[in-house]
Amino acid sequence: MRSLRAFLRRLTGMLPKQQREQNLADEIDSHLQLHIDDNLRSGMAPEEARREAILKLGGIESTKQAYRDQTTLPFLETLLQDLRFALRQSRRSPGFTCTAILMLTLGVAASVAIFAFVDAALIKPLPYQDPARLVEVTESVKMFPRANFSYQDYVDWKRMNKVFSVMDVYTGTGYLLNTPSGTEPVAATRISDGFFRTLGIKPILGRDFYSGEDQPGAANTVIIPYTTWQRRYGGRQDVIGQKVILSGVPSTIIGVLPQEFQFAPRGAAEFWATLHELNSCEKRRSCHNLVGIGRLKDGVTVQAALANTQAIAKQLEIQYPGSNRDQGASVLPLSEAIVGDVRPILLVLLAGAGLLLLIACVNVCSLLLVRAESRRREVAVRGALGASPTRLVRQFITESILLVATGSIVGLALAYGAMRVLLQLLSKDMLIRMPYLRDLGLNLHVLLFACAISLLAVVLFSLAPIVRLPLHTMRDGLAEGSRGTAGTLWQRFGANLVIVELATAVVLLVGAGLLGKSFYRLLHVDLGFQPDHLAALQIAVPDLAYPKDEQNVALARQIVSRTSALPGIQSAAIASRLPVSGNGSTDWIRFVGRPYGGQHNEVNSREVSSSYFTTLQARLLRGRYFTDDEDQSKPNVAIISQSLAQLYFPGEDPIGKTYGDTELTPKSIRQIIGVVEYLREGALDATTWPTEYVPFNQGPDTYYNLIVRTSQAEQTILPTLGATIHQIDPGIGTTGETTMTAAINDSQSAYLHRSSAWLVGGFAALALLLGVVGLYGVIAYSVSQRTREIGVRMALGAQRSSVYQLILKEAGWLTAFGILAGLLCSIAAATLMRKLLFGTEAWDLSILTAVAFVLALSALVASFIPAKRAASVNPIEALRAE
């Protein structure tokens, strides 16, 4: 308490202190006077009396200094002095200060903003109880390492496993919800009853599903997420117990999930129901539509869990050879399953931002070195006047702290802005798929990261000038002629730094080039159809109103004929899934008349209307298309993709061949009537699996896509499409109106490639700028140091052209080294990010050449300016200057 009081008094002691100084002088004065009086009284001579008094005091000035040190806090005092001096210094060279702070700001902002994304996605644990023990559990097949579960396999795994304390499943579904504005299809999830308990999530209102609530015969109950509660029920407490009609079936709302609840794989789900009514797929062991999650028992590793589940899969394979042949197991940490696909891209972006920060730091460093050179004299003078080396070093540290602090604070503000902008750029769908980005911001992790890089920068910037300063050889610093040798030394050091900068810029440029080329390739892959002038819409037909297949066939026919008759629409078609939406929805087939050992002949299966291929403008290779009257009254037919034909009918004509399901059930047998050329059903960056197309009219569904080809701009037709369908039946739900080009451009693979190409491209552009500025700085400084030498050369008859040559040669060597080192590093770096490249090799020669050319050209421009200055040196003035 007392010492705190003293500390505060000392802190205030730092305020202006003229009065205190006077007071102190008076007190010392009075002390001496009293002592002298005493001495005189004891008989000393006046001179002697004064001398003795001062001697006994121990010197007037040192007493005063000891007193002053006690008045204030000496450490803070000198710190303030240093700060004031540093501020004065930076005001004196605003160009240097602004450049350095700008570079730091850019570097800090880029790396902090990207780090915030990395933190939100990869570092922060998932918001569940003990998330490290949660795993995704699924079956696995050769084509699909993380395939879905079949319900019956899930039940067996749950019973047989010895590694999970709990295990649950979920599957996506959709309902038609009657709202005041019409029928609206909503996303929903069906789960086993323990799903939320496994995650460790408790409803904030109402209750969780009881154990057993997912069994047949249980009542229809749903749990709603917070957003649904707020948006559809106004956040009212009495929502619990209310009935909601989902696709015509009443359900009771029993719980509301917490606001912070998120589950990325089903981010858009508005209702969570149980699996208590198994659908037709879940009644078959061979139909896979569920994804499992499990909580590892204490001490069980993911590997052990995998081994156990693989053993179970083996056992089931023996028990059910018809359905479980080659069905393996996959166990992944849940975090890996959720963020695994964005990890490589985020790490590449973080590396890019880190390289940019490196260039910025190196640039500031070399600026500081140049300045340290011009401050040799100042430091030497201060040293000669008695400043201790510690004090001089502290001065430089204070200056770099000031620089870095300003750069970091501005950088943080800029980073915050950049994060908001980047989030804005994410489409709504992407955000739903990445709910962990919701609480992106300057949190503790991000601030710590910013502090860490700032601290590193401070250390770097303090060391750089200190290493180069004449702290111990002060006399050299004061001496006139010593500058030449120090200049050479610096040149060598600074030159090395510039090579690092140029090499880093090359790495970023090559990275950006490769990602850009990948993105270009991705957007120009062969789709097998004409994506322009295509618009699409998802349709959800109420099951209860259209329970029979014939009704659905009739409805689909009506939809196609009504929409294709609209002005501006050339043709309309129906497909169970849109092209380029991804592989999946597979069928397991067996060929008639061939030996069969239970192999996995798994193919994409698409139910399409007869107009599908003509609307898409796909290319028919053999046979014919479907006709509209090919429905359930006619023999089953199929059109296959070229890849299916090549895989299963090599060197054979597939037309007329027949296949069916694994049991060759008579009603599953269909005859191949046509082969279409490659049609991209899978994502842009994935190979499309072999695909079978079957007539929609032979296997109608209540959920499908309408695709129309327009003669006018396809965006303008979108509002009309939904309205036309609602004219047919207002009870039909429509959603996801989009144009085919927009759907392709917004698809996840296009999005990831685009964002990485643009961001790394931005970093690379900045890096190029900073690298070239760095080179310019080095050459310009070298020219200014060699003015005299150049003068002498010219006086001795050197031509201007040879001066150009002299300077450009120096710059040329640096650039050549930088580019060479950079190219080597970038091939290594590109090999590391091979996964992100599409249709582009890590050592893509055109990119490497282009980057080398761009950098060489920019370097030439940057060094031409100082070279020109060198060549225009007036020899007489240059010689006189010294």
Place this chain on the structure above:
Amino acid sequence: MGDKADVWQGTLALMVLKTIETIGPLHGYGIARRIEQTSGNILTLNYGTLYPALLKLEQEGSIASEWGTSENNRKAKFYKLTRTGRKQLEREARNWEQTTAILARFLAPVDGPA
């Protein structure tokens, strides 16, 4: 115990406080002389060290100062004990007595086998 100056500072503060308590308000020079006299001139004080010590005590609120006139009519700054200072003195005196008593027992000649 590595820092000798600290100990000296501590004891100097105690001496200063006790001197002011005994004599009453007193100026710096007077305090210095009185300390030397009380020590029987064994202690020779560097008078300059007294002033930072006085300032420290004042910052801690143990003493207060005021300009006044000395017995031989010189202007001087007089220090007097505050209530806090009195308590501090009591406490530190007690501590010091305890310390010396303990040390004395250690240093006393041993009376026969233990």
